Amino acid sequence: MKVFISVDMEGISGLVRWADVATRGIDYPRNRRLMTEDVNAAVEGALAGGATEVVVEENHGVEDLCNLLMDEIHPDCRVVRGAGRPGATTMAALDASVGVVLLVGHHGRAGSFPGIMAHTISYGGFKLVRLAGEPIGEADFFALRAGELGVPVGMISGDQVVAAQVAAICPWVEQAIVKEALGNQAGNCLAPVRARGLIEAAARRAVERARAGALGLYRGVVPPYHLEVELRDAIADDMRRNVTSLAGFSIVDDRTIAVEAPDMALAFRRVAYLGYADRPGVTRH
Ligand SMILES: [Zn+2]
Structure with a gap:
Protein backbone atom coordinates (compact mmCIF):
# COMPACT_ATOMS: atom_id res chain seq x y z
CA MET A 1 0.00 0.00 0.00
CA LYS A 2 1.21 3.48 -0.94
CA VAL A 3 1.09 5.97 1.93
CA PHE A 4 0.94 9.75 1.48
CA ILE A 5 2.23 11.88 4.36
CA SER A 6 1.50 15.61 4.33
CA VAL A 7 3.81 17.44 6.71
CA ASP A 8 3.30 20.94 8.04
CA MET A 9 5.39 22.64 10.74
CA GLU A 10 2.96 24.33 13.14
CA GLY A 11 1.84 21.03 14.64
CA ILE A 12 5.32 19.56 15.06
CA SER A 13 6.27 18.33 18.52
CA GLY A 14 7.57 21.05 20.82
CA LEU A 15 6.77 24.07 18.59
CA VAL A 16 4.35 26.76 19.80
CA ARG A 17 5.09 30.21 18.34
CA TRP A 18 5.41 31.77 14.91
CA ALA A 19 9.15 32.38 15.37
CA ASP A 20 9.52 28.60 15.79
CA VAL A 21 8.43 27.99 12.20
CA ALA A 22 9.80 31.06 10.39
CA THR A 23 13.26 31.59 8.88
CA ARG A 24 14.13 34.44 11.25
CA GLY A 25 13.38 32.40 14.39
CA ILE A 26 16.31 31.69 16.67
CA ASP A 27 15.31 28.02 16.90
CA TYR A 28 14.15 27.55 13.30
CA PRO A 29 17.23 25.60 12.14
CA ARG A 30 16.88 23.24 15.11
CA ASN A 31 13.13 22.98 14.62
CA ARG A 32 13.65 21.68 11.11
CA ARG A 33 15.28 18.69 12.78
CA LEU A 34 12.23 18.22 15.05
CA MET A 35 10.03 18.33 11.94
CA THR A 36 12.21 15.80 10.18
CA GLU A 37 12.15 13.47 13.20
CA ASP A 38 8.34 13.60 13.45
CA VAL A 39 8.17 12.67 9.76
CA ASN A 40 10.70 9.89 10.19
CA ALA A 41 8.59 8.46 13.03
CA ALA A 42 5.52 8.48 10.78
CA VAL A 43 7.46 6.81 7.95
CA GLU A 44 8.76 4.17 10.34
CA GLY A 45 5.25 3.50 11.64
CA ALA A 46 3.80 3.37 8.13
CA LEU A 47 6.40 0.80 7.06
CA ALA A 48 5.78 -1.26 10.20
CA GLY A 49 2.06 -1.16 9.38
CA GLY A 50 2.67 -2.63 5.94
CA ALA A 51 3.32 0.34 3.64
CA THR A 52 5.19 -0.65 0.50
CA GLU A 53 5.78 2.93 -0.65
CA VAL A 54 5.82 6.22 1.30
CA VAL A 55 5.61 9.69 -0.25
CA VAL A 56 6.10 12.71 2.00
CA GLU A 57 4.91 16.10 0.74
CA GLU A 58 5.94 19.38 2.37
CA ASN A 59 3.12 21.82 3.17
CA HIS A 60 4.86 24.55 5.19
CA GLY A 61 5.02 27.77 3.18
CA VAL A 62 8.39 29.01 4.49
CA GLU A 63 11.62 28.78 2.44
CA ASP A 64 9.74 27.84 -0.75
CA LEU A 65 8.24 24.82 1.03
CA CYS A 66 11.64 23.25 1.71
CA ASN A 67 11.85 22.72 5.46
CA LEU A 68 12.78 19.07 5.99
CA LEU A 69 16.45 18.18 6.43
CA MET A 70 17.07 15.98 3.43
CA ASP A 71 20.31 14.59 4.84
CA GLU A 72 18.41 13.27 7.84
CA ILE A 73 15.21 12.06 6.20
CA HIS A 74 14.21 8.40 6.49
CA PRO A 75 15.87 6.51 3.62
CA ASP A 76 12.70 4.65 2.68
CA CYS A 77 10.53 7.53 1.51
CA ARG A 78 10.44 10.07 -1.27
CA VAL A 79 9.91 13.79 -0.56
CA VAL A 80 7.92 16.26 -2.68
CA ARG A 81 9.06 19.83 -1.93
CA GLY A 82 9.60 23.25 -3.42
CA ALA A 83 7.23 25.86 -4.84
CA GLY A 84 5.38 25.91 -8.16
CA ARG A 85 4.15 22.33 -8.13
CA PRO A 86 1.63 21.27 -10.75
CA GLY A 87 -1.87 20.23 -9.72
CA ALA A 88 -3.21 20.79 -6.27
CA THR A 89 -0.37 22.93 -4.87
CA THR A 90 0.84 20.97 -1.82
CA MET A 91 -1.23 17.89 -2.68
CA ALA A 92 0.65 17.28 -5.94
CA ALA A 93 1.46 13.66 -5.09
CA LEU A 94 -1.98 12.82 -3.68
CA ASP A 95 -3.81 10.73 -6.24
CA ALA A 96 -6.05 7.68 -6.38
CA SER A 97 -3.08 5.31 -6.16
CA VAL A 98 -2.63 6.31 -2.50
CA GLY A 99 -4.06 3.93 0.10
CA VAL A 100 -4.14 6.28 3.10
CA VAL A 101 -3.28 9.90 3.98
CA LEU A 102 -1.36 10.72 7.16
CA LEU A 103 -1.32 14.35 8.34
CA VAL A 104 1.80 15.12 10.39
CA GLY A 105 2.39 18.43 12.15
CA HIS A 106 -0.87 19.99 10.99
CA HIS A 107 -2.69 22.76 12.89
CA GLY A 108 -6.15 24.04 13.73
CA ARG A 109 -8.19 26.11 11.31
CA ALA A 110 -8.29 29.92 11.22
CA GLY A 111 -10.43 31.37 13.99
CA SER A 112 -9.67 28.57 16.48
CA PHE A 113 -8.89 29.48 20.10
CA PRO A 114 -6.97 27.90 21.59
CA GLY A 115 -5.08 26.30 18.72
CA ILE A 116 -1.32 26.51 18.28
CA MET A 117 -0.65 28.77 15.28
CA ALA A 118 -4.18 28.11 14.04
CA HIS A 119 -4.71 29.53 10.56
CA THR A 120 -5.96 28.51 7.14
CA ILE A 121 -3.34 28.73 4.37
CA SER A 122 -2.35 32.39 4.79
CA TYR A 123 -0.68 33.27 8.09
CA GLY A 124 -1.53 36.93 8.29
CA GLY A 125 -3.88 37.55 5.40
CA PHE A 126 -6.93 35.34 5.98
CA LYS A 127 -9.19 35.83 8.97
CA LEU A 128 -11.45 32.94 8.02
CA VAL A 129 -12.03 30.54 5.13
CA ARG A 130 -15.54 29.16 4.77
CA LEU A 131 -16.85 26.28 2.68
CA ALA A 132 -20.62 26.20 2.22
CA GLY A 133 -20.78 28.73 5.06
CA GLU A 134 -18.71 26.76 7.60
CA PRO A 135 -15.13 27.62 8.66
CA ILE A 136 -12.56 25.18 7.29
CA GLY A 137 -8.83 24.61 7.64
CA GLU A 138 -6.07 22.96 5.70
CA ALA A 139 -6.87 19.55 7.16
CA ASP A 140 -10.41 19.93 5.78
CA PHE A 141 -9.01 20.60 2.29
CA PHE A 142 -6.88 17.46 2.53
CA ALA A 143 -9.76 15.35 3.82
CA LEU A 144 -12.10 16.59 1.10
CA ARG A 145 -9.54 16.08 -1.66
CA ALA A 146 -8.69 12.61 -0.34
CA GLY A 147 -12.42 11.79 -0.20
CA GLU A 148 -12.87 12.85 -3.84
CA LEU A 149 -10.10 10.43 -4.79
CA GLY A 150 -11.52 7.60 -2.68
CA VAL A 151 -8.63 7.77 -0.17
CA PRO A 152 -9.16 7.80 3.62
CA VAL A 153 -7.42 10.13 6.07
CA GLY A 154 -5.97 7.78 8.67
CA MET A 155 -3.89 9.85 11.04
CA ILE A 156 -3.38 13.35 12.46
CA SER A 157 -0.53 14.62 14.62
CA GLY A 158 -0.52 18.07 16.22
CA ASP A 159 -2.32 19.70 19.13
CA GLN A 160 -5.62 18.60 20.64
CA VAL A 161 -7.49 21.23 18.62
CA VAL A 162 -6.57 20.02 15.15
CA ALA A 163 -7.00 16.43 16.33
CA ALA A 164 -10.59 17.19 17.42
CA GLN A 165 -11.32 19.06 14.19
CA VAL A 166 -10.16 16.15 12.04
CA ALA A 167 -11.88 13.58 14.27
CA ALA A 168 -15.14 15.54 13.90
CA ILE A 169 -15.15 14.89 10.13
CA CYS A 170 -13.17 11.62 10.09
CA PRO A 171 -14.15 9.83 13.33
CA TRP A 172 -11.96 6.83 12.43
CA VAL A 173 -8.75 8.90 12.44
CA GLU A 174 -5.78 7.86 14.60
CA GLN A 175 -4.62 10.76 16.75
CA ALA A 176 -1.12 11.59 18.00
CA ILE A 177 -1.67 14.60 20.27
CA VAL A 178 1.88 15.82 20.85
CA LYS A 179 0.99 19.06 22.64
CA GLU A 180 -1.93 20.72 24.37
CA ALA A 181 -2.74 24.17 23.02
CA LEU A 182 -3.08 26.78 25.78
CA GLY A 183 -3.57 29.70 23.40
CA ASN A 184 -2.55 30.54 19.83
CA GLN A 185 1.15 30.67 20.69
CA ALA A 186 1.43 28.68 23.89
CA GLY A 187 1.24 24.99 24.65
CA ASN A 188 2.02 22.21 27.07
CA CYS A 189 4.32 19.96 25.04
CA LEU A 190 5.44 16.37 25.31
CA ALA A 191 9.18 15.91 24.92
CA PRO A 192 9.60 15.45 21.16
CA VAL A 193 11.49 12.21 21.66
CA ARG A 194 8.40 10.81 23.44
CA ALA A 195 5.98 12.37 20.98
CA ARG A 196 7.69 10.49 18.16
CA GLY A 197 6.61 7.24 19.80
CA LEU A 198 2.97 8.36 19.63
CA ILE A 199 3.34 9.37 15.99
CA GLU A 200 4.97 6.09 15.03
CA ALA A 201 2.28 4.06 16.78
CA ALA A 202 -0.57 6.10 15.29
CA ALA A 203 0.91 5.82 11.77
CA ARG A 204 1.29 2.09 12.16
CA ARG A 205 -2.30 1.62 13.33
CA ALA A 206 -3.60 3.86 10.53
CA VAL A 207 -1.85 1.86 7.82
CA GLU A 208 -2.85 -1.47 9.35
CA ARG A 209 -6.48 -0.34 9.51
CA ALA A 210 -6.34 1.08 5.98
CA ARG A 211 -5.06 -2.27 4.71
CA ALA A 212 -7.93 -3.98 6.51
CA GLY A 213 -10.44 -1.59 4.90
CA ALA A 214 -11.41 -0.29 8.33
CA LEU A 215 -11.18 3.45 7.58
CA GLY A 216 -13.95 5.61 6.14
CA LEU A 217 -14.08 8.24 3.42
CA TYR A 218 -14.95 11.85 4.09
CA ARG A 219 -17.39 13.32 1.63
CA GLY A 220 -18.87 16.10 3.73
CA VAL A 221 -19.60 18.64 1.02
CA VAL A 222 -20.69 17.91 -2.53
CA PRO A 223 -19.02 19.76 -5.46
CA PRO A 224 -19.10 22.27 -7.07
ZN1 LIG B 1 2.67 25.65 7.91
Whole structure:
Protein backbone atom coordinates (compact mmCIF):
# COMPACT_ATOMS: atom_id res chain seq x y z
CA MET A 1 0.00 0.00 0.00
CA LYS A 2 1.21 3.48 -0.94
CA VAL A 3 1.09 5.97 1.93
CA PHE A 4 0.94 9.75 1.48
CA ILE A 5 2.23 11.88 4.36
CA SER A 6 1.50 15.61 4.33
CA VAL A 7 3.81 17.44 6.71
CA ASP A 8 3.30 20.94 8.04
CA MET A 9 5.39 22.64 10.74
CA GLU A 10 2.96 24.33 13.14
CA GLY A 11 1.84 21.03 14.64
CA ILE A 12 5.32 19.56 15.06
CA SER A 13 6.27 18.33 18.52
CA GLY A 14 7.57 21.05 20.82
CA LEU A 15 6.77 24.07 18.59
CA VAL A 16 4.35 26.76 19.80
CA ARG A 17 5.09 30.21 18.34
CA TRP A 18 5.41 31.77 14.91
CA ALA A 19 9.15 32.38 15.37
CA ASP A 20 9.52 28.60 15.79
CA VAL A 21 8.43 27.99 12.20
CA ALA A 22 9.80 31.06 10.39
CA THR A 23 13.26 31.59 8.88
CA ARG A 24 14.13 34.44 11.25
CA GLY A 25 13.38 32.40 14.39
CA ILE A 26 16.31 31.69 16.67
CA ASP A 27 15.31 28.02 16.90
CA TYR A 28 14.15 27.55 13.30
CA PRO A 29 17.23 25.60 12.14
CA ARG A 30 16.88 23.24 15.11
CA ASN A 31 13.13 22.98 14.62
CA ARG A 32 13.65 21.68 11.11
CA ARG A 33 15.28 18.69 12.78
CA LEU A 34 12.23 18.22 15.05
CA MET A 35 10.03 18.33 11.94
CA THR A 36 12.21 15.80 10.18
CA GLU A 37 12.15 13.47 13.20
CA ASP A 38 8.34 13.60 13.45
CA VAL A 39 8.17 12.67 9.76
CA ASN A 40 10.70 9.89 10.19
CA ALA A 41 8.59 8.46 13.03
CA ALA A 42 5.52 8.48 10.78
CA VAL A 43 7.46 6.81 7.95
CA GLU A 44 8.76 4.17 10.34
CA GLY A 45 5.25 3.50 11.64
CA ALA A 46 3.80 3.37 8.13
CA LEU A 47 6.40 0.80 7.06
CA ALA A 48 5.78 -1.26 10.20
CA GLY A 49 2.06 -1.16 9.38
CA GLY A 50 2.67 -2.63 5.94
CA ALA A 51 3.32 0.34 3.64
CA THR A 52 5.19 -0.65 0.50
CA GLU A 53 5.78 2.93 -0.65
CA VAL A 54 5.82 6.22 1.30
CA VAL A 55 5.61 9.69 -0.25
CA VAL A 56 6.10 12.71 2.00
CA GLU A 57 4.91 16.10 0.74
CA GLU A 58 5.94 19.38 2.37
CA ASN A 59 3.12 21.82 3.17
CA HIS A 60 4.86 24.55 5.19
CA GLY A 61 5.02 27.77 3.18
CA VAL A 62 8.39 29.01 4.49
CA GLU A 63 11.62 28.78 2.44
CA ASP A 64 9.74 27.84 -0.75
CA LEU A 65 8.24 24.82 1.03
CA CYS A 66 11.64 23.25 1.71
CA ASN A 67 11.85 22.72 5.46
CA LEU A 68 12.78 19.07 5.99
CA LEU A 69 16.45 18.18 6.43
CA MET A 70 17.07 15.98 3.43
CA ASP A 71 20.31 14.59 4.84
CA GLU A 72 18.41 13.27 7.84
CA ILE A 73 15.21 12.06 6.20
CA HIS A 74 14.21 8.40 6.49
CA PRO A 75 15.87 6.51 3.62
CA ASP A 76 12.70 4.65 2.68
CA CYS A 77 10.53 7.53 1.51
CA ARG A 78 10.44 10.07 -1.27
CA VAL A 79 9.91 13.79 -0.56
CA VAL A 80 7.92 16.26 -2.68
CA ARG A 81 9.06 19.83 -1.93
CA GLY A 82 9.60 23.25 -3.42
CA ALA A 83 7.23 25.86 -4.84
CA GLY A 84 5.38 25.91 -8.16
CA ARG A 85 4.15 22.33 -8.13
CA PRO A 86 1.63 21.27 -10.75
CA GLY A 87 -1.87 20.23 -9.72
CA ALA A 88 -3.21 20.79 -6.27
CA THR A 89 -0.37 22.93 -4.87
CA THR A 90 0.84 20.97 -1.82
CA MET A 91 -1.23 17.89 -2.68
CA ALA A 92 0.65 17.28 -5.94
CA ALA A 93 1.46 13.66 -5.09
CA LEU A 94 -1.98 12.82 -3.68
CA ASP A 95 -3.81 10.73 -6.24
CA ALA A 96 -6.05 7.68 -6.38
CA SER A 97 -3.08 5.31 -6.16
CA VAL A 98 -2.63 6.31 -2.50
CA GLY A 99 -4.06 3.93 0.10
CA VAL A 100 -4.14 6.28 3.10
CA VAL A 101 -3.28 9.90 3.98
CA LEU A 102 -1.36 10.72 7.16
CA LEU A 103 -1.32 14.35 8.34
CA VAL A 104 1.80 15.12 10.39
CA GLY A 105 2.39 18.43 12.15
CA HIS A 106 -0.87 19.99 10.99
CA HIS A 107 -2.69 22.76 12.89
CA GLY A 108 -6.15 24.04 13.73
CA ARG A 109 -8.19 26.11 11.31
CA ALA A 110 -8.29 29.92 11.22
CA GLY A 111 -10.43 31.37 13.99
CA SER A 112 -9.67 28.57 16.48
CA PHE A 113 -8.89 29.48 20.10
CA PRO A 114 -6.97 27.90 21.59
CA GLY A 115 -5.08 26.30 18.72
CA ILE A 116 -1.32 26.51 18.28
CA MET A 117 -0.65 28.77 15.28
CA ALA A 118 -4.18 28.11 14.04
CA HIS A 119 -4.71 29.53 10.56
CA THR A 120 -5.96 28.51 7.14
CA ILE A 121 -3.34 28.73 4.37
CA SER A 122 -2.35 32.39 4.79
CA TYR A 123 -0.68 33.27 8.09
CA GLY A 124 -1.53 36.93 8.29
CA GLY A 125 -3.88 37.55 5.40
CA PHE A 126 -6.93 35.34 5.98
CA LYS A 127 -9.19 35.83 8.97
CA LEU A 128 -11.45 32.94 8.02
CA VAL A 129 -12.03 30.54 5.13
CA ARG A 130 -15.54 29.16 4.77
CA LEU A 131 -16.85 26.28 2.68
CA ALA A 132 -20.62 26.20 2.22
CA GLY A 133 -20.78 28.73 5.06
CA GLU A 134 -18.71 26.76 7.60
CA PRO A 135 -15.13 27.62 8.66
CA ILE A 136 -12.56 25.18 7.29
CA GLY A 137 -8.83 24.61 7.64
CA GLU A 138 -6.07 22.96 5.70
CA ALA A 139 -6.87 19.55 7.16
CA ASP A 140 -10.41 19.93 5.78
CA PHE A 141 -9.01 20.60 2.29
CA PHE A 142 -6.88 17.46 2.53
CA ALA A 143 -9.76 15.35 3.82
CA LEU A 144 -12.10 16.59 1.10
CA ARG A 145 -9.54 16.08 -1.66
CA ALA A 146 -8.69 12.61 -0.34
CA GLY A 147 -12.42 11.79 -0.20
CA GLU A 148 -12.87 12.85 -3.84
CA LEU A 149 -10.10 10.43 -4.79
CA GLY A 150 -11.52 7.60 -2.68
CA VAL A 151 -8.63 7.77 -0.17
CA PRO A 152 -9.16 7.80 3.62
CA VAL A 153 -7.42 10.13 6.07
CA GLY A 154 -5.97 7.78 8.67
CA MET A 155 -3.89 9.85 11.04
CA ILE A 156 -3.38 13.35 12.46
CA SER A 157 -0.53 14.62 14.62
CA GLY A 158 -0.52 18.07 16.22
CA ASP A 159 -2.32 19.70 19.13
CA GLN A 160 -5.62 18.60 20.64
CA VAL A 161 -7.49 21.23 18.62
CA VAL A 162 -6.57 20.02 15.15
CA ALA A 163 -7.00 16.43 16.33
CA ALA A 164 -10.59 17.19 17.42
CA GLN A 165 -11.32 19.06 14.19
CA VAL A 166 -10.16 16.15 12.04
CA ALA A 167 -11.88 13.58 14.27
CA ALA A 168 -15.14 15.54 13.90
CA ILE A 169 -15.15 14.89 10.13
CA CYS A 170 -13.17 11.62 10.09
CA PRO A 171 -14.15 9.83 13.33
CA TRP A 172 -11.96 6.83 12.43
CA VAL A 173 -8.75 8.90 12.44
CA GLU A 174 -5.78 7.86 14.60
CA GLN A 175 -4.62 10.76 16.75
CA ALA A 176 -1.12 11.59 18.00
CA ILE A 177 -1.67 14.60 20.27
CA VAL A 178 1.88 15.82 20.85
CA LYS A 179 0.99 19.06 22.64
CA GLU A 180 -1.93 20.72 24.37
CA ALA A 181 -2.74 24.17 23.02
CA LEU A 182 -3.08 26.78 25.78
CA GLY A 183 -3.57 29.70 23.40
CA ASN A 184 -2.55 30.54 19.83
CA GLN A 185 1.15 30.67 20.69
CA ALA A 186 1.43 28.68 23.89
CA GLY A 187 1.24 24.99 24.65
CA ASN A 188 2.02 22.21 27.07
CA CYS A 189 4.32 19.96 25.04
CA LEU A 190 5.44 16.37 25.31
CA ALA A 191 9.18 15.91 24.92
CA PRO A 192 9.60 15.45 21.16
CA VAL A 193 11.49 12.21 21.66
CA ARG A 194 8.40 10.81 23.44
CA ALA A 195 5.98 12.37 20.98
CA ARG A 196 7.69 10.49 18.16
CA GLY A 197 6.61 7.24 19.80
CA LEU A 198 2.97 8.36 19.63
CA ILE A 199 3.34 9.37 15.99
CA GLU A 200 4.97 6.09 15.03
CA ALA A 201 2.28 4.06 16.78
CA ALA A 202 -0.57 6.10 15.29
CA ALA A 203 0.91 5.82 11.77
CA ARG A 204 1.29 2.09 12.16
CA ARG A 205 -2.30 1.62 13.33
CA ALA A 206 -3.60 3.86 10.53
CA VAL A 207 -1.85 1.86 7.82
CA GLU A 208 -2.85 -1.47 9.35
CA ARG A 209 -6.48 -0.34 9.51
CA ALA A 210 -6.34 1.08 5.98
CA ARG A 211 -5.06 -2.27 4.71
CA ALA A 212 -7.93 -3.98 6.51
CA GLY A 213 -10.44 -1.59 4.90
CA ALA A 214 -11.41 -0.29 8.33
CA LEU A 215 -11.18 3.45 7.58
CA GLY A 216 -13.95 5.61 6.14
CA LEU A 217 -14.08 8.24 3.42
CA TYR A 218 -14.95 11.85 4.09
CA ARG A 219 -17.39 13.32 1.63
CA GLY A 220 -18.87 16.10 3.73
CA VAL A 221 -19.60 18.64 1.02
CA VAL A 222 -20.69 17.91 -2.53
CA PRO A 223 -19.02 19.76 -5.46
CA PRO A 224 -19.10 22.27 -7.07
CA TYR A 225 -17.61 24.07 -4.10
CA HIS A 226 -18.48 27.55 -2.94
CA LEU A 227 -15.86 29.07 -0.64
CA GLU A 228 -15.45 32.47 0.93
CA VAL A 229 -12.13 33.94 2.05
CA GLU A 230 -12.53 36.68 4.63
CA LEU A 231 -9.41 38.86 4.67
CA ARG A 232 -8.11 40.67 7.75
CA ASP A 233 -7.73 43.90 5.78
CA ALA A 234 -9.80 45.54 3.10
CA ILE A 235 -9.14 44.20 -0.42
CA ALA A 236 -6.24 46.19 -1.90
CA ASP A 237 -6.58 47.69 -5.39
CA ASP A 238 -4.05 45.31 -7.01
CA MET A 239 -5.79 42.29 -5.55
CA ARG A 240 -9.15 43.57 -6.74
CA ARG A 241 -7.78 44.05 -10.27
CA ASN A 242 -6.16 40.61 -10.32
CA VAL A 243 -9.11 38.73 -8.90
CA THR A 244 -11.80 40.36 -11.02
CA SER A 245 -9.87 39.41 -14.18
CA LEU A 246 -10.04 35.69 -13.35
CA ALA A 247 -12.77 33.08 -13.64
CA GLY A 248 -13.77 31.43 -10.39
CA PHE A 249 -13.41 34.51 -8.18
CA SER A 250 -15.84 37.25 -7.20
CA ILE A 251 -15.84 40.11 -4.72
CA VAL A 252 -18.48 39.75 -1.99
CA ASP A 253 -17.72 42.82 0.11
CA ASP A 254 -14.73 45.03 0.93
CA ARG A 255 -12.87 42.19 2.63
CA THR A 256 -14.48 38.98 1.38
CA ILE A 257 -13.75 37.11 -1.86
CA ALA A 258 -15.83 34.18 -3.09
CA VAL A 259 -14.15 31.24 -4.83
CA GLU A 260 -15.93 28.65 -6.96
CA ALA A 261 -14.28 25.37 -7.93
CA PRO A 262 -15.37 22.03 -9.40
CA ASP A 263 -13.01 20.02 -7.18
CA MET A 264 -10.83 20.41 -4.11
CA ALA A 265 -7.59 20.42 -6.08
CA LEU A 266 -8.61 23.61 -7.84
CA ALA A 267 -10.31 25.01 -4.73
CA PHE A 268 -7.09 24.63 -2.73
CA ARG A 269 -5.07 26.18 -5.54
CA ARG A 270 -7.44 29.13 -5.89
CA VAL A 271 -7.61 29.85 -2.17
CA ALA A 272 -3.81 29.56 -1.90
CA TYR A 273 -3.53 32.08 -4.76
CA LEU A 274 -5.41 34.65 -2.70
CA GLY A 275 -2.46 34.52 -0.29
CA TYR A 276 -0.29 36.30 -2.87
CA ALA A 277 -2.89 37.86 -5.20
CA ASP A 278 -2.08 41.35 -3.88
CA ARG A 279 1.06 41.52 -6.04
CA PRO A 280 0.59 43.80 -9.05
CA GLY A 281 -0.27 41.86 -12.21
CA VAL A 282 0.07 38.39 -10.66
CA THR A 283 -2.81 36.41 -12.13
CA ARG A 284 -1.13 33.04 -12.63
CA HIS A 285 -2.27 30.46 -10.12
ZN1 LIG B 1 2.67 25.65 7.91
